[in-house]
Structures are given as C-alpha cells and as structure tokens.
Amino acid sequence: MTATSPRTPAPVLVLVPGATGAPSDGGPGYRLADPTVPQLSVTDLVATRGDGVFETIGAFDGSPVNVGPHLARLARSAEMIDMPAPDQALLAEAVDAAIAAHESVAELSVRVMYTRGVEGTGTPTCWIHAKASDDWSPYRAGMKVAVLDRGLATTAAETSPWLLQGAKTLSYAVNMAAVREAKRRGAADVLFVSSDGYALEGPTSTLLVRRGDTFLTTPASAGVLAGTAVATLFAWLREQQGLATGEELMTIEDVKGSDGAWLLSSTRLAAPITHLDEHELPVDAELTARFERVLKGGI
Amino acid sequence: MTATSPRTPAPVLVLVPGATGAPSDGGPGYRLADPTVPQLSVTDLVATRGDGVFETIGAFDGSPVNVGPHLARLARSAEMIDMPAPDQALLAEAVDAAIAAHESVAELSVRVMYTRGVEGTGTPTCWIHAKASDDWSPYRAGMKVAVLDRGLATTAAETSPWLLQGAKTLSYAVNMAAVREAKRRGAADVLFVSSDGYALEGPTSTLLVRRGDTFLTTPASAGVLAGTAVATLFAWLREQQGLATGEELMTIEDVKGSDGAWLLSSTRLAAPITHLDEHELPVDAELTARFERVLKGGI
Structure with missing residues (x-):
C-alpha cells in the first residue's frame, strides 16, 4: 500500500484492439503498452471531433467496483x-489486466475509452488507462456547489436524441467549462439545472437527495446519465436499511429544502453538498462515511 | 494538378510545439511529422474530454483563404x-509549411487543432493536418437539409457562457450525431433551430439567406459561430455588387419563405439548400457558382 507515499505510481495503459472482435492482424485482444509514448493518431475521431464514449471505474485495494454496470453503460x-457494440467480456478482462499491472494503491481510477477510431477505417479505438486516484478527501468532507444552467429542457432527451443527453461521450468541453465557472464562483463543483427548472446532475456525477427517510435522484428520462454509484447506494438503502428510494424531478428549491444532498461518482464516491450557491445544506458525516464504504464495495 | 486522379495524395502533418511560445526543449516552433504513426498521448485532454478548439481552412490551388480570420477565431x-492564446503568426507560418509540403491539389483542407494538452502539463498540444478535400460537388449542386432542434435558446450564449455556444470546440459529438440523424431522414445536412424557434447554423457551416437583394445570416449573439465564409461573401456582395447584407434572427418559416438559402463552409464553400425538410427552396445555380469563385479567393 503506497497511496500515502508522495511518489506517484506509474500509470498503466492497456490497448484493446479487439474491443469489437478479434483484431484483423491476428494479434491479442488487448495488450499492455507504454503510456509515456504517443499511442493515438491525429486523425482518430476522438482527436478531431471528441467522438467516442467512456467510463471511469473505481478500484479500491485492487478490487474494481461495478465493472458490469459500467461496461453495460458504455455499450x-x-x-x-x-x-x-463493444465486447464487454473482453473489456472486463482488460480492466482486470490493467489493475493487475498497476502497483498496489488504495484507490485506482480506471478509464475505459472507446472512440469512433481513425477517420475512414470504421474501426473503434479502445484503451484502458489506470492511475492512482487524486486525493478526493476534500470533496468527501463536503463542498460548495454552484447551480449552473444546462440550457436544455428535461424533455430534450426524448424529443431530440441527437443532443446525446444521457450518453457519456468524450465531448465534455462544456462539462469542463462548467467546473471552471464554478471555481470562479468559489465552488468546487456544479449542479446543472434544466431550462424548465429541475435539478439534473453534476458534470461528472449523479445527484442524491435525502428527504427524511427517502433518498431520491433525478430520473434518467430527464437527460441525465444513469448513475452506477446511485444504483449501488439505492440497493443498499432498500435492502440493508429498509429505506425508500426513488427517482423524482426536483427543483433547485426542493434540493435546498432537503435533508441533505450529495454528488456521487465512482472515484470521488459520495461528496456531500455543504452549500448550493449561498444556501447551506445539512451534512451527515456519519452517513456519508457509510456511503463511502458501500461505494468502495466494502458492504 | 492531380485532384482528378483516383489515387489519394498523402496527407501532411505539422506538429506545432511552439504554439504558445518557444518550446522548452529549444526545438523548432513547428516541424513536419509522420501522420501514419501515433503522435498523441492517451492522456491528452482532447482524447479524454474533447477539450480543445480548432479551425478548418480551405486552400485552393495551393492558396489558403482567410488564414488571418480563421486564426483570430481560433484565438x-x-x-x-x-x-x-496561440501564437497566430507562428501558426500562419505552420499552415503555409503544411500546404507547401503537400502535393499540389485543387482543393486542400487544412485543420488547425489546438488542445488543452496532456493532463497535468498545462501545455497545449497543437498540430496542423492538411489533406486533399473530399469531393463536395454533390453538396455544391444542392442538398436537402433537415431542421433539428439544438435545444438551447438564442439567449444562452449570453446568459450561460459555459455552454460554449459560439466556440469552435473539439467536443463535436452532438454535431456529428445531428448529421447522422439528418442522413436517416434522407437529408445531407442539418439546420439547427433554437428552442425559441430561430434558425441558427449547420453543424459545420453558416446559414446564408437571400431575401430579394438582401443577404442575411444569423447574428453571432444567438450562439452561432461567426462564419469566415459569410464575412467574405458579405464583403463581396456589398463592395462589388452593391447589395445589402445583415444579421437577423430568422424563424424556420422565414427561411422557407426566402428567395434561397445556403450553408457555407471554408471547404465545402456554398451549398444551396434545395429542400428544408419537405419544403422546396429556389436554387440559383449561377449565383452559387459565383459564390464558389469568391470563396475560393478568386475574386
């Protein structure tokens, strides 16, 4: 366990030429590669159009969490x-290979990247990149969150599928710009709001809201990503704690009036929202710590 | 002149490590590189987030058009x-170097790519890729265009700058999805419409509309890219033809009721819209041919 060392362990790269079937050159479906040398073509459509999809999987003490749900969402x-369609079984093997090749650390962030590939080839490019997670403890202790308009109505996912709401694409420039805007406002992260006034999700996270003994998230039909972490917590809350869970469109005022709210992700885990813009929210440190253990796969 | 040859001339790649100033290793500001081998890191933020900006410049018989306006827009x-800020003077030299290194062709497409760079370095990655243009003659003869909702109001650019309306980013997955949807509908391209009902632009083009002797485009304040081609045509229409030009918010019905409409781009040039969804529009082949000559820098 070297996660507390100031030295950063070397990231691991696994190329997956067989992501959609056996590689035409008869080579292996996946193989370790050197992440310190260039591996991508300048004409890969991810480099010219941000055209591809991805997942980020957390691995804790060497054990990845929710690999199946992440790869199903990638598909x-x-x-x-x-x-x-990607070969999910092969990708699961390649994820394991990346984790096995990485020095043992407490928290590993494993990205699965799947692009439309080099222009004109019609063959996706796929790679897996594993690296020691950043130190997310400041977020897990609680963070200020800025509410920013996403500009789209909650109906857009259904009426205008080409807007790709609910797809985890590699076109994340807007998500990154929103986080920069939040930081300018003295916040650490963002809660997007729809043009019709509903709380949506963070740029890289899912909203969880507590109302008494009921835990709520945004319905995927509103154009948010179906969160893997919230699914894990909901199962635990229902099956282990006997509490109610559900999907509900909530306004920003609903969230402000709640008994607590978190942004959930597979690597940052449960980050409680201390302030939504200037409005202070209750924070339950003990419950947050339990969420963290559950999300690490510990329960 | 080999553009009519069935053989595709080899693309040219110029890497520009000095795009934001002299490279730290004392190397040249730009240099030719082999486009057939990988040149990009898997941790370049363009590959993980679609985080960067770009321009596409047309060069006709070896002469690039509107290099200055394109590089100013990149900035x-x-x-x-x-x-x-990119070094526009250096980039202009690098564009010339790319064109000079490419086999002589009638129409060259020169992409200038400028990404946020490898994670953690804070140094942008920049390259220029020149290749013989695709055959755009079918588009220039006239094309069906599907009207697709972009989901955002024309006020979003001003109220929500983090939505990056009007920035030419490398997060183009939605633009590409819209073109695929258009093709499913039997159209060749898209005219985006705002949620408040105004015609905007194409996924990779600018709208031009004729109303009598007046030529109109969408105001940039509505969240569209300020087109370089439309600026060229407007200058020619005003100064050489004595006609009126202007920016105006137009509804889809306004465009349908117009005396002709085009989608303009630096490489496809002027593509007349024959049908907007099922509605037929007048096409002026002679005027379109004159537009083409002007946009090639011939006048």
Missing part, C-alpha cells in the same frame, strides 16, 4: 452514438 | 475555454 452510450 | 475560441 448503451456507444449505441446512442451509432458505434459498434 | 477567440481558445479564450472562451480559458486556454492560453
């Missing part, structure tokens, strides 16, 4: 942008 | 996403 995202 | 896009 759904790929389908939403008319890309070939 | 504006970079500023909108909080990237360092």
Whole structure:
C-alpha cells in the first residue's frame, strides 16, 4: 500500500484492439503498452471531433467496483452514438489486466475509452488507462456547489436524441467549462439545472437527495446519465436499511429544502453538498462515511 | 494538378510545439511529422474530454483563404475555454509549411487543432493536418437539409457562457450525431433551430439567406459561430455588387419563405439548400457558382 507515499505510481495503459472482435492482424485482444509514448493518431475521431464514449471505474485495494454496470453503460452510450457494440467480456478482462499491472494503491481510477477510431477505417479505438486516484478527501468532507444552467429542457432527451443527453461521450468541453465557472464562483463543483427548472446532475456525477427517510435522484428520462454509484447506494438503502428510494424531478428549491444532498461518482464516491450557491445544506458525516464504504464495495 | 486522379495524395502533418511560445526543449516552433504513426498521448485532454478548439481552412490551388480570420477565431475560441492564446503568426507560418509540403491539389483542407494538452502539463498540444478535400460537388449542386432542434435558446450564449455556444470546440459529438440523424431522414445536412424557434447554423457551416437583394445570416449573439465564409461573401456582395447584407434572427418559416438559402463552409464553400425538410427552396445555380469563385479567393 503506497497511496500515502508522495511518489506517484506509474500509470498503466492497456490497448484493446479487439474491443469489437478479434483484431484483423491476428494479434491479442488487448495488450499492455507504454503510456509515456504517443499511442493515438491525429486523425482518430476522438482527436478531431471528441467522438467516442467512456467510463471511469473505481478500484479500491485492487478490487474494481461495478465493472458490469459500467461496461453495460458504455455499450448503451456507444449505441446512442451509432458505434459498434463493444465486447464487454473482453473489456472486463482488460480492466482486470490493467489493475493487475498497476502497483498496489488504495484507490485506482480506471478509464475505459472507446472512440469512433481513425477517420475512414470504421474501426473503434479502445484503451484502458489506470492511475492512482487524486486525493478526493476534500470533496468527501463536503463542498460548495454552484447551480449552473444546462440550457436544455428535461424533455430534450426524448424529443431530440441527437443532443446525446444521457450518453457519456468524450465531448465534455462544456462539462469542463462548467467546473471552471464554478471555481470562479468559489465552488468546487456544479449542479446543472434544466431550462424548465429541475435539478439534473453534476458534470461528472449523479445527484442524491435525502428527504427524511427517502433518498431520491433525478430520473434518467430527464437527460441525465444513469448513475452506477446511485444504483449501488439505492440497493443498499432498500435492502440493508429498509429505506425508500426513488427517482423524482426536483427543483433547485426542493434540493435546498432537503435533508441533505450529495454528488456521487465512482472515484470521488459520495461528496456531500455543504452549500448550493449561498444556501447551506445539512451534512451527515456519519452517513456519508457509510456511503463511502458501500461505494468502495466494502458492504 | 492531380485532384482528378483516383489515387489519394498523402496527407501532411505539422506538429506545432511552439504554439504558445518557444518550446522548452529549444526545438523548432513547428516541424513536419509522420501522420501514419501515433503522435498523441492517451492522456491528452482532447482524447479524454474533447477539450480543445480548432479551425478548418480551405486552400485552393495551393492558396489558403482567410488564414488571418480563421486564426483570430481560433484565438477567440481558445479564450472562451480559458486556454492560453496561440501564437497566430507562428501558426500562419505552420499552415503555409503544411500546404507547401503537400502535393499540389485543387482543393486542400487544412485543420488547425489546438488542445488543452496532456493532463497535468498545462501545455497545449497543437498540430496542423492538411489533406486533399473530399469531393463536395454533390453538396455544391444542392442538398436537402433537415431542421433539428439544438435545444438551447438564442439567449444562452449570453446568459450561460459555459455552454460554449459560439466556440469552435473539439467536443463535436452532438454535431456529428445531428448529421447522422439528418442522413436517416434522407437529408445531407442539418439546420439547427433554437428552442425559441430561430434558425441558427449547420453543424459545420453558416446559414446564408437571400431575401430579394438582401443577404442575411444569423447574428453571432444567438450562439452561432461567426462564419469566415459569410464575412467574405458579405464583403463581396456589398463592395462589388452593391447589395445589402445583415444579421437577423430568422424563424424556420422565414427561411422557407426566402428567395434561397445556403450553408457555407471554408471547404465545402456554398451549398444551396434545395429542400428544408419537405419544403422546396429556389436554387440559383449561377449565383452559387459565383459564390464558389469568391470563396475560393478568386475574386
């Protein structure tokens, strides 16, 4: 366990030429590669159009969490942008290979990247990149969150599927710009609000809201990503704690009037919202710590 | 002149490590590189987030058009996403070098790519890729265009700058999805409409509308890219033809009731819209041919 060392362990790269089937050159479906040398073509459509999909999987003490749900969501995202279906079984093996090749650390962030590939080839490019997670403890202790308009109505996912709401694409420039705007406002992260006034999700996270003994999230039909972490917490809350969970469209005022809210992600885990813009929210440190253990796969 | 040859001339790649100033290793500001081998890191933020900006410049018989306006727009896009200012003079030299290194062709497409760079370095990645243009003659003869909702109001550019409307970013997955949807509908391209009902632009083009002797385009304040081609045509229409030009918010019905409409781009030039969804529009082949000559820099 070297996660507390100031030295950063070397990231691991696994290329997956067989992501959509056996590579035409008869080579292996996946192989370790050197992440310190260039591996991508300048004409890969991810480099010219941000055209591809991805997932980020957390691994804790060497054990990845929710690999199946993440790869299933990758496949759904790929389908939403008319890309070939990835071989989920092979990708799961490649994820394991990346984790096995990485020095043992407490928290590992494993990205699965799946692009439309080099222009004109019709063959997706796929790689897995594992690296020691950043130190997310400041977020897990609680963070200020800025409410920013996403400009789209909650109906857009259904009426205008080409807007790719609910697909985890590699076109994240707006998400990154929103986080920069939040930081300018003295906040650490963002809660997007729809043009019709509903709380949506963070740029890289899912909203969880507590109302008494009920835990709520945004319905995926509103154009948010179906969160893997919230699914894990909901199962635990229902099955282990006997509490109620549900999907509900909530206004920003609903969230402000709640008994607590978190932004959930597979690597940052449960980050409690201390302030939504200037409005202070109750923070339950003990419950947050339990969420963290559950999300690490510990329960 | 080999553009009519069935053989495709080899693309040219110029890497520009000095795009934001002299490279730290004392190397040249730009240099030719092999486009057939990988040149990009898997941790370049363009590959993980679609985080960067770009321009596509047309060069006709070896002469690039509107290099200055394109590079100025690249700088504006970079500023909108909080990237360092590119060295426009160096980039102009590098564009010339790319064109000079490419086999002589009638129409060359020169992409200038400027990404946020490898994670953690804070140094943008920049390259220029020149290749013989696709055959755009079917578009220039006239094309069906599907009207697709972009979901955002024309006020979003001003109220929500983090939505990056009007920045030419490398997060183009939605633009590409819209073109695929248009093709499913039997159309060749898209005219985006705002949620408040105004015609905007194409996914990679600018709208031009004729109303009698007046030529109109969408105001940039509505969240569209300020087109370089439309600026060229407007100058020619006013100064050489004595006609009126202007920016105006137009509804889709306004465009349908017009005396002709085009989608303009630096490489496809002027593509007349024959049908907007099912509605037929008048096409002036002679005027379109004159537009084409002007946009090639011939007048």
